Structure formats: C-alpha cells, structure tokens
Amino acid sequence: MEPFTKLTAIAAPIDEANVDTNQLCPTRFNKVPRGPEHARILFHDRRFNADGSEKEHILNVEPFKRAQIIITDRNWGCGSSRESAVYALYEFGIRCVIAPSFGDIHANNCAKNGLLPLVLGETECVAMRRQLRERPGASVTVDLAAQTVIDADGKVHRFDIHPVRRKCLLEGLDDIARTRQYVERIENFENAYRRERPWLYGNIGH
Amino acid sequence: MTMFEKIWNRHVIVEDEGELLLHVDRALIHEGSSHAFAKLEAQGRAVARPQQVFAFNDHYVPTTGREKGVEGITIPEIRNMVLKLQANTAKHGITLFGIDDPRQGILHIVPPEQGITQPGLMIAGADSHTSTHGAFGCIAFGIGASDMMHVMATQTIWQRPQKTMRVTVDGRLGFGVAPKDVILAIIARIGAGGGTGHVIEYAGTAFRSMSMEGRMTVCNMSIEGGARAGMVAPDDATFAYMEGRPYAPRGAQWSEALALWKALPSDADAVFDCEVALDGADIAPMVTWGTSPEHAAPVTGTVPDPRNIADANKSVEIASALDYMALAPGMALSDIKVDRVFIGSCTNSRIEDLRAAADVARLGRAQVTAWVVPGSQLVKRQAENEGLDQVFRAAGFEWREPGCSLCTAINGDQLQPGERCASTSNRNFRGRQGTGSRTHLVSPAMAAAAALTGHLTDVRDLLGKA
Ligand code: SF4
Numbered sequence: 001m002e003p004f005t006k007l008t009a010i011a012a013p014i015d016e017a018n019v020d021t022n023q024l025c026p027t028r029f030n031k032v033p034r035g036p037e038h039a040r041i042l043f044h045d046r047r048f049n050a051d052g053s054e055k056e057h058i059l060n061v062e063p064f065k066r067a068q069i070i071i072t073d074r075n076w077g078c079g080s081s082r083e084s085a086v087y088a089l090y091e092f093g094i095r096c097v098i099a100p101s102f103g104d105i106h107a108n109n110c111a112k113n114g115l116l117p118l119v120l121g122e123t124e125c126v127a128m129r130r131q132l133r134e135r136p137g138a139s140v141t142v143d144l145a146a147q148t149v150i151d152a153d154g155k156v157h158r159f160d161i162h163p164v165r166r167k168c169l170l171e172g173l174d175d176i177a178r179t180r181q182y183v184e185r186i187e188n189f190e191n192a193y194r195r196e197r198p199w200l201y202g203n204i205g206h
Numbered sequence: 207m208t209m210f211e212k213i214w215n216r217h218v219i220v221e222d223e224g225e226l227l228l229h230v231d232r233a234l235i236h237e238g239s240s241h242a243f244a245k246l247e248a249q250g251r252a253v254a255r256p257q258q259v260f261a262f263n264d265h266y267v268p269t270t271g272r273e274k275g276v277e278g279i280t281i282p283e284i285r286n287m288v289l290k291l292q293a294n295t296a297k298h299g300i301t302l303f304g305i306d307d308p309r310q311g312i313l314h315i316v317p318p319e320q321g322i323t324q325p326g327l328m329i330a331g332a333d334s335h336t337s338t339h340g341a342f343g344c345i346a347f348g349i350g351a352s353d354m355m356h357v358m359a360t361q362t363i364w365q366r367p368q369k370t371m372r373v374t375v376d377g378r379l380g381f382g383v384a385p386k387d388v389i390l391a392i393i394a395r396i397g398a399g400g401g402t403g404h405v406i407e408y409a410g411t412a413f414r415s416m417s418m419e420g421r422m423t424v425c426n427m428s429i430e431g432g433a434r435a436g437m438v439a440p441d442d443a444t445f446a447y448m449e450g451r452p453y454a455p456r457g458a459q460w461s462e463a464l465a466l467w468k469a470l471p472s473d474a475d476a477v478f479d480c481e482v483a484l485d486g487a488d489i490a491p492m493v494t495w496g497t498s499p500e501h502a503a504p505v506t507g508t509v510p511d512p513r514n515i516a517d518a519n520k521s522v523e524i525a526s527a528l529d530y531m532a533l534a535p536g537m538a539l540s541d542i543k544v545d546r547v548f549i550g551s552c553t554n555s556r557i558e559d560l561r562a563a564a565d566v567a568r569l570g571r572a573q574v575t576a577w578v579v580p581g582s583q584l585v586k587r588q589a590e591n592e593g594l595d596q597v598f599r600a601a602g603f604e605w606r607e608p609g610c611s612l613c614t615a616i617n618g619d620q621l622q623p624g625e626r627c628a629s630t631s632n633r634n635f636r637g638r639q640g641t642g643s644r645t646h647l648v649s650p651a652m653a654a655a656a657a658l659t660g661h662l663t664d665v666r667d668l669l670g671k672a
Contacts, residue, residue: 022635075399081334083350109350199455
C-alpha cells in the first residue's frame, strides 16, 4: 500500500449528504478487476450519459478534474461494502476525502487502500466547501503526521484519527504483517475455542 | 454487560494499540469476492480455515432459465463471475452453495436455514447486509475486499471497539404493520447515519413477539441506519428455529450449546452508549419517497415540500431527491404510480414474506409487472408446497428462481431508465435497480398491494375490505 504522509492538492467540493457507494461505483462495474479503467467508473452514471458523452458534474471540469481531495457532507460512502468504490476514487486520483462523517465500512476500505478518510466538523466542512466554490482550483494541505488540514484561506484545522489507522497510512503497512506477529496467540486461542464449541467444525448431516 | 460485549470479549485474541484482533467464526462470500481472491492470489496466500468460509452464488445468477445451470447464463461476463467463484472455492477447499445446489440462495438467507448462523458467533461477510445474521444473537457485519482477504488468510480481523445503541420498541404492532415497517420507522427516526460507529441491539416486546424471519428483516437494514451490526437476544423462538438444522449441534452438544446461548442476552443492568425508544402502536405501513432509506414516511402521508424545510442543506437534499424521483412536493404518497413491483432480496424473501404478499395477491390481479423472487431454493420449495406460487401466478405475478435479482440489478434483471418500482429490498439509492431507476421501499404486503392497484397503497385498505 502506498503511504499517505502529506498532500497539497486541488480540492473539489461535493455538496451532497449520504453519497452512497453505488454512486461512486455503480453495481455493474463491481466485476471489473482493479485497474486504470476505474478512473472513469467513479460517479459514472452521474458523470456520463448512456452514449458515453459527459454530463454536467464537478469532476468533469477543470480544475476539479485534477482534484486529489474531496470535501463533502455527512455520511459519505454509506451503503454497500464494495471496495471497488475506493478503487474508483483512487484511480481517479483522490487520496483524501474530508467529511463530517463516513459510512463505517467505506472509511475502513479507504484506509486499507492508502486513501485517508478525514473527519472534520460539519461547520468546518461547509466553510471549506464555500471557499472552494468561491475560488475554484484552490489548494488544501493535509498533513497526517501533524494531524492538520490547512484550508484554502490558510486556516489550520486539527483532526482526530485512530493511532493505528494513522500509523498504517503513514507507513503504508497492511494488516497481515501485524497479524503475523501473533501466530502463536491465534493458535492458542483457536485450540481453546474449538474445545469449547466442537460442533462448529464437525461434519454436516445434510 | 451487553450481549455485544459478551460475544465481542469472547473473540478477542490480542489487543494492540487500541485495536483488537478478533477470531472470526464464519466468513460469508459471494461472486463479488473476486477482488478478495485476487488480493490473496497477488500475495500468494492460502485460505487458513476453509471449513469456516462459506460461498454463495446469488448476486449474478439469473432468475429464469436455471435448468441449464451455468450454461444457461447468456451474458458472458456474468457467467464468468459465477465460474470464477466455482474455481476459487474449489481451489481453496471452500464450501460453495452453487448455482445447481438444491440449497442455493442469497448469502443472508441460506446460512440461517442451514444452521450455519448461530448465537454467540462472530460472522464477517463480504456484504454490508451481513447484519441480518444478528437476529440470532451474534455479531455479524460486512467488510470490504481487503478485510475479507485478511479474514480468509488468517480467520481473524482487526477491529476497534464499537459503541452500543439499544433501540426499544414496546407495544403491539398494528394491523397490517410488518417488521419492514418497524425498521423503516427506526431509520426515519435516527437517520441514515444515526447508527454510525454503533452496534444496535433491538429490544422490547415488538421484537420478542416477532418471528425469526421478522427479526432478520429488521437486523438486515441496520446498515441503512448506519450501524454495521444489529442484534436481537436469542430466546425460545431462536432455539426452536435452529433445532435440527443441518449445521446445528445435536444430542449432547445441543444441550451444551443451549447453555452457552442462554447466557448471551444483555444483563439487566447493562449500559448502552445510546438509547432510542419507539412505540410499536404508533408505527404505520411505511414507504420511501426519496433516494436514501431515511426518506421514509407512513403511506398515509405526503411527499415533503423542500420549501418548508428550515435547514438549508436538508432542503436542497430533498429537492434534489424529489427531482431524481420525479415527484411533486405535497402530493399524497398513495398517489405515486408504479411501473414495476419486486418482492425479493435478503430483506424480504423468506417464507413469511411470501405468505404475507400472497395473502394480498389473492385479493386481485396485478396491474403492473410484478416479480416474486424467493430468497433460496428451500424457500421456493416450501412456498410451492403451500401453493403460494399458484396464488401469485393466478394473480398475474411472475414466479422466478432464487437470487439477488432486482435488488442490485447485476444478474441481467434491471429496470429501464425512469421506471419506478415498489420494492421489498433495502436500498432506494439512485440507479440501484438499474441506471435511472426509481425505487420505493415497502414491506411484502405493501408491494403486493401496489401491484394490485398500480400505485403505492395502504395495504390496510385492501385487507380491511377482504
Ligand atoms: S439481496 Fe440485495 S442487499 Fe441482499 S445480498 Fe443480494 S444484493 Fe445485497
């Protein structure tokens, strides 16, 4: 996984609550193996007509075509657990989404793929989106080590993040490496647990 | 302690900087888990505990022409998804409930039927509606492909502590009010993000007197309220449902299991981070009018008027939802005409759902195309034994083969742009049932009522006349 450390980039404001993962990646694209075509899949049915021509959408226009940060409203990424929604964001170039709240599964999927789900207060998100609409193409800086966001006006916002999520993103670590340290503990656990509930592993009598 | 804490604590292997490594009893996967297998492959890893992983052909299977099995799937990319799951599960020694299996069905319908779902377990599924299984008093939640790869490689998962929310519904549900209406009313109350970061325990007399099927409907849609998991304490209804199921314990082990299960319910002095209460008697048959499950209201109500919403953000959101749904502010919900009706999905495709829908279907004839898609082959056979398929056919409904079908519209079943559907599924997101589709979420009886009249209809009016 690519580490996330510090990023200064164009941010796109998306003024919509409850953006679900079906919007980020319409279901019929779930079967597409991860690859560069995911860039076009992002918000596909909101961005493209059936004949492939572009609809009006913020991510279809300059400078937001080059955005690496999205600032949005509450409950971003609710709905389906599909990780292809993250592949779509990532391949488009998005590395950080800032919102007042996230769908839990999606936030987790983002973090496991090197994309930072960043929570700031509702009023902060509203103000930052307003700045970006007033000055399209303005940059925002996200510093994960310092846990700060510097908005388009230069104002600094602190954010909270779980220390493990922060560490994994900063170092580009995946979970398996962590888990492997505990192989012995896992085996001991399983042995005791299996003795307690042997019926969970027996042959089935259908 | 809460039931959640009891089960959670029993599964902790180790704590590391505030995250917990948990044992996973069962992992549930489907064709869409191809991404997790690709990651496994890329890292050259094996499946650690194939006996604890169960796979299902559901999302991509067609709902007609099944006699020909995989060969009957005409669209090559869809057939390929079914074949890929067959190949991956065979390679790793995972049990597959495949397209030809007499037990085939949706991954949230089959494990309870087979006794794979049991109280006290930790279940991780490659699908957000894994919350369904919590109806048995277990912790069950959906995960993405990276986490599923980790579960398959290690049979464990890293999690952070969750907060607990108790939703209590006391009081008798009114005539014509279904479990689906209860969960839609709860989501309308707490909002689509209201349960974020929480696990919900559903408590109160409404759930105690609910069947296992009904409890599954409620827990299924916990995710639509933002919670990753929902649970109901196991009781005699749970044990009666489980006894004799193929994977359930037998003989002396049944008694041992019962003793463990009976200790699971939350203690009387358990403290929850958040409490919500509704009166069951106040809940009416519900419908959704917008593009989020929180856009739900009693069928007797009207479409909201964004001009009357004080919060500017909320007002814009509602206006945009109404624009997508092509609805006029202030119109009666029961005036909304539908083009299609779908009775199915892991929310509402169990035997009880089909019985409730059939009881309404008996009263007339479908005015629009109406599909009934049972959740599993077992449900389908049971319904046929009860003659429900004949009831539906006589009323002009189509009786189809089990699968996810129009709930997520990736098996070839889909609505046309602009088409409007009364659906017993769980998501009314834009385009969920096909590009440009419009979905109104309802209970099975309400869906059947809409089929008979061609518009959203208060099922109590139809049943009252019967
Ligand atoms: S029926 Fe719908 S919600 Fe349920 S598992 Fe299938 S696609 Fe997902």
